[in-house]
Amino acid sequence: MTNLMGQGKTASKLVEFGMLQNIAEDDSQHKNDYKTLFQGQGKILLALSDNDNMSQKALAERVNMTPQSMAEFVRKLEKRGLVSRKKSSTDKRVIIVSLTEEGRLETEKRTQVIPKYLRVLNDEELNQFNKILDKINQQMYLDIKDADPTLHNKYHKLMLNHVLTKIHTDETKS
Amino acid sequence: MTNLMGQGKTASKLVEFGMLQNIAEDDSQHKNDYKTLFQGQGKILLALSDNDNMSQKALAERVNMTPQSMAEFVRKLEKRGLVSRKKSSTDKRVIIVSLTEEGRLETEKRTQVIPKYLRVLNDEELNQFNKILDKINQQMYLDIKDADPTLHNKYHKLMLNHVLTKIHTDETKS
């Protein structure tokens, strides 16, 4: 099982990678906390980046949490000036949440960070890495779908497209 | 700046990768919570895997937290049966913390998990991935050292060696 051995090696390197990411964050002034990017308030910002002006209910469903939690986080985000809440005119029960300009910038900043360590890779390696990540990510989408089709729909492949496309574009420009 | 563009692409794929890891965890029965592997109790287990029988004080320094926090976490780990605490015979003030057999197994289990998604990579890709991760990890060690030499010493490259070597060995056997 040569392949299994290779996988094990890679797995341990990934663990190491995870550990290092963590340490690097603990340390120093990084505000782009990798850990919180995909949880709570960060998760909501990402969802809004993909699809703005959602009701709290829809948002809650989208990111798989209770409406109460969503209300709490949205309120916190509002306090931070990253989202705004306005009553829907068609249905006075619902509240439409949208990113403020600041929120949009903040989210972009957080997802656009190019980790310093990538600079050690040359073009060929970056290319290889991209292909590998593509394969892995694609497989993870499938695994998630396998485990829970509903979840998969919510976090559909398109979720990050908005943000990610922007990154590519911006990068291309520079 | 072709290279910068490549880096941006890779960066976004890494963000996506992180997001997917997170979703996959939320979902389903994974107990090997990637998020907690390097924090709090998990961090301590890792430190002990590398260097067992440390005093609480030494442990606290090693993982960069206050002795009070350490005391709390160690107590929790003891309750879970993963570590044992015994008074040092030479210095009755200090408490020596060590992994129980269960703790050792648990830690190995948590670090040994081979993510399912790796199976989509062929031998060549695994090889490339390994090389890339090696380069990246090495660079991250340097970056951490750069930012804080003390921290670097504590989380020295050797930290995970113990655990990781075991993984390699076990994998080789299978």
Next chain:
DNA sequence: TTATATAATCAGGTGTACCTGACGATTTAG
């Protein structure tokens, strides 16, 4: 031997991500 340092503990936070239950304000369906 007495003052001081040191390891740990107790007590009491803080912040963040969640959750459940109860309830008020609308909207919609019968």
Next chain:
DNA sequence: CTAAATCGTCAGGTACACCTGATTATATAA
């Protein structure tokens, strides 16, 4: 038009990773 469904809020809670300050043993140095 009234009852049920729907969206959101309020109140209160849990769990986990931390932290500061004060205090108790024990060890060491003057």
